[in-house]
Amino acid sequence: xxxxxxxxxxxxxxxxxxxxxxxxxxxxxxxxxxxxxxxxxxxxxxxxxxxxxxxxxxxxxxxxxxxxxxxxxxxxxxxxxxxxxxxxxxxxxxxxxxxxxxxxxxxxxxxxxxxxxxxxxxxxxxxxxxxxxxxxxxxxxxxxxxxxxxxxxxxxxxxxxxxxxxxxxxxxxxxxxxxxxxxxxxxxxxxxxxxxxxxxxxxxxxxxxxxxxxxxxxxxxxxxxxxxxxxxxxxxxxxxxxxxxxxxxxxxxxxxxxxxxxxxxxxxxxxxxxxxxxxxxxxxxxxxxxxxxxxxxxxxxxxxxxxxxxxxxxxxxxxxxxxxxxxxxxxxxxxxxxxxxxxxxxxxxxxxxxxxxxxxxxxxxxxxxxxxxxxxxxxxxxxxxxxxxxxxxxxxxxxxxxxxxxxxxxxxxxxxxxxxxxxxxxxxxxxxxxxxxxxxxxxxxxxxxxxxxxxxxxxxxxxxxxxxxxxxxxxxxxxxxxxxxxxxxxxxxxxxxxxxxxxxxxxxxxxxxxxxxxxxxxxxxxxxxxxxxxxxxxxxxxxxxx
Numbered sequence: 001x002x003x004x005x006x007x008x009x010x011x012x013x014x015x016x017x018x019x020x021x022x023x024x025x026x027x028x029x030x031x032x033x034x035x036x037x038x039x040x041x042x043x044x045x046x047x048x049x050x051x052x053x054x055x056x057x058x059x060x061x062x063x064x065x066x067x068x069x070x071x072x073x074x075x076x077x078x079x080x081x082x083x084x085x086x087x088x089x090x091x092x093x094x095x096x097x098x099x100x101x102x103x104x105x106x107x108x109x110x111x112x113x114x115x116x117x118x119x120x121x122x123x124x125x126x127x128x129x130x131x132x133x134x135x136x137x138x139x140x141x142x143x144x145x146x147x148x149x150x151x152x153x154x155x156x157x158x159x160x161x162x163x164x165x166x167x168x169x170x171x172x173x174x175x176x177x178x179x180x181x182x183x184x185x186x187x188x189x190x191x192x193x194x195x196x197x198x199x200x201x202x203x204x205x206x207x208x209x210x211x212x213x214x215x216x217x218x219x220x221x222x223x224x225x226x227x228x229x230x231x232x233x234x235x236x237x238x239x240x241x242x243x244x245x246x247x248x249x250x251x252x253x254x255x256x257x258x259x260x261x262x263x264x265x266x267x268x269x270x271x272x273x274x275x276x277x278x279x280x281x282x283x284x285x286x287x288x289x290x291x292x293x294x295x296x297x298x299x300x301x302x303x304x305x306x307x308x309x310x311x312x313x314x315x316x317x318x319x320x321x322x323x324x325x326x327x328x329x330x331x332x333x334x335x336x337x338x339x340x341x342x343x344x345x346x347x348x349x350x351x352x353x354x355x356x357x358x359x360x361x362x363x364x365x366x367x368x369x370x371x372x373x374x375x376x377x378x379x380x381x382x383x384x385x386x387x388x389x390x391x392x393x394x395x396x397x398x399x400x401x402x403x404x405x406x407x408x409x410x411x412x413x414x415x416x417x418x419x420x421x422x423x424x425x426x427x428x429x430x431x432x433x434x435x436x437x438x439x440x441x442x443x444x445x446x447x448x449x450x451x452x453x454x455x456x457x458x459x460x461x462x463x464x465x466x467x468x469x470x471x472x473x474x475x476x477x478x479x480x481x482x483x484x485x486x487x488x489x490x491x492x493x494x495x496x497x498x499x500x501x502x503x504x505x506x507x508x509x510x511x512x513x514x515x516x517x518x519x520x521x522x523x524x525x526x527x528x529x530x531x532x533x534x535x536x537x538x539x540x541x542x543x544x545x546x
Contacts, residue, residue, distance in 0.1 A: 001055070002133050003047055003103055003117040005035040006475075006486040011449040013041035017428055018452055019113060022511055024062065026086050030116035031134050032489035033475065037068060037082070037112050038426075043105040047119065049096040055119040056093055062086030066111025071104040072096070072119070082112025088125055136477070136487050142499060143516035145182045148174075153493070153507075153514060155540055156207025156216035158185070158235025162528070164498050165216075165235070166514070169203035173221050177235065186238035191223050197255045201309065204258040206541060207235065210271060210290040219260060219273060221246060230275065232292055244292045247277050247284045254280035256304045261542045263287060263313035264322045265295070265333040270537045276311035276326055283307050285326050287335070296335035306345075308352035309546040314538075316357070316366050316382035323382075325368070327352050330385065339385035350375040354546055358401035358411050360439055361388050369413060371399040377415055379441070389441035393417040394451075397432070400458045404471050405436065406480035408444065413437045414482070416458065416473065419451045428453035434473060436482045447483045457545055459495035465503030465523035472506055488517060496540045500528035 009018070015038040021029040035043070049055070059070060061082040069077045072094040079091045096119065103117065118130060145166075147153070152169040159165065163180035170176075174190040190198070205220035215235055222231045228246035233239060257278035264270035265287060272295070273288040283306070285298040300307065307327030316323045316330075324331045328341035345351065354371040360379050361367060367388060368380040376392035377399065394417030403410035415435045421427030431451035436444040456474035463470040463477075470477060472492045476484030490510035498505045498516050502525030505518040530536045 001047060001049070001119045002030065002130060003045065003119065004031050004033065004486065005115050006031060006033050007045045007047075008035060008043040008105065009448050009452060010045075010483065012043060012452065013039040014450045015039035015110075015427075016043075016450075018454070024086070024113060026062070028131075030060065030130070031475075031486055033486065034113050034115035037066060037105070037108050037114075038110050040108045040110060042108065045103055046100045047096075047103055048100055049098055049119075052098040053096065053121060054093050055096050055121060056123055057091035058088050058118040058120065058125045059091050059114060060086070060088050060116050060118075061112060061114040063112040065109075067107075067109045068105050068112050068114070069107040070117065071102070071106045073102050076106060080107075082114060088127070090125075094119070135489065136485065138520050139487050140518050140520040141515060142505060142518050143182075143514075145178065145514040147178065147512060147514050148176055149512050151509070151545060152202040152205065153509060154205050154207050154543070155494070155496070155498075156209075156235070156536075157214075157530075158207065158216050158218070160214040162500065164500070164530070165207075167205050167207055167218055167220070168514075169205045169220070171199040171203065173198050173203040173223075175203075175205060175218065175220050175238075177218060177238065185236055188220075188222065188233075188238055193223065193226075194252065194255070200255070201257055202259070202545060204260045204275075206260040206262060206273070208262050208271075208273075208537075208541060217241060221258060226251065230288070230292060242292045244288070244294070247275060247286045247294075247297060248279045249282065254304075256280065257283075257307075257309045259310050259544070261311050261313055262537045263324065263333075264315065264320075264534075264537065265313075267320050269533050270322075272313075274311050274313045274324055276307070278304060278307065280304065285311065285324060285329075285331060285335075287324070298331055298335050298337075300329070303348035305351045306348035308355075310355075310544040312355050313542070314357060314366075316368075318366070325355065328385075330383075338383065341380075341385050344378075344387075345372065345375065349373060353397050354399050356399055356401050357382070360401065360411060360413065362439070369399055369401045371396040371415060373397075377413065377437070377441075379413070391415075391435075391437055391441050391443070393435035394419055394433070398456065398458050398473075400460055400471060402460060402469055402471065404469075404478060404480065405444070405482055409439060411439055412444070413439075413441075414458075414471070414473075414478075416456055417451070418455075421453075430455045432456045432474070434478075434482065434484075445482050447478075454491065457492060459492045459506060461495040461504030461506075461539075462502075463504060463506070464519045464521060465501070465525060490515065493545070494543055497529040497535075500530060501525065502527045502529065504529070 398416035493509035503522035
């Protein structure tokens, strides 16, 4: 019976941090998740024993300083853990009751790390059998790709075989295209000029079949002979098919938020491109047709980030044509301003980090659900910009809306509140905690009890293919009580019908690995959701971490 470190996270004491195998420089950690004990405060969880009896304790831990003991119910180990190189150590025998029993990490000298405890009826430990118990039994690894280090991967079908291929964008804007088998088809290496300036945010790129031949083109940024270009390249070869000037002033300039998204600006199928460029004091919102002919441009003179990090072409009034949302500014399909809330958010630090869309007030119309940094959450009427309700949730970084909680009227809003740590005293720079709100904006709960280190994101989708949306955050599936159950070894990145089976799969991205996970109990409908161009546009292609 494994007791993973993640089972102690509900009320993890302030100061403790989660860690990975790569950070510990070891071949593996159980679930790729350990806890570094920086606090002397005890950790506790409960384990459910199938039957009463004598159980043997084994602990996997490591550390060159610090130590801890383990208490099971009312008995404490004589053995000390976490004060030697990584490995297993036996901790003695314990009597467990049938049902719930207390397990406590205690007598802590800060500095030790652990990843899993095992309570076994056997007197010896079979490590191989422990390894088979990692992750939730409903989680199945479908694909694993080794890719260049990246925080921006875009998806589409570049060779027309009906399978999902992908574009990997490096922080310096270099581009690599891989097919579904993981074979690299081509790459474009960005020049070293201005590399440092380009490496802070996601690089711009998108995959879309603009010419209707069944094969997606790659649209991205290139620097050619000292000029910035918006390039449409053949998805299989990288050959330039069309190009035009990137909508910026001549170099040099800074690179803040460069983003691309597919738009539907007519009653026809979506086939336009929306471009957002924030290059230091000036920001442009531009749209292009399938030949990269510019349709219109809107310009704002504002400080970095004031219009957020991404551009959202969304049909907010259900007329079949997208509006274009960027920051606290909404434009129509011709580039005419519908509304702005610059009066409410004039400070560039209080910008929109994330947008989601749903009918929060129950009037049958889409509302805009916004994570607005230090100013918190704003729920807007989509076509007027009128505030429905607002709340605070630390630095509100990520947000989602949907029907997730039991015995709570839908929809609920959940925000990822970011906490910035003091690195000079050893605190993690970024940590996160969930804030759950009902549809009127009342706080329901938080999870976990203290923020956990990382830069977590949400993904949601029909995990089992049964029509019910599931919500995932960081490495966790969020249950109907708003608490996390560890599902994945790496942070979630995206979620859609990658395999074309109908159920939606979770994609994780970390340390040069792109992995695709599906439900072991998923219903295979045989219907590829990506054949719906609106699903392809809204769910698959127009995706950002922000």
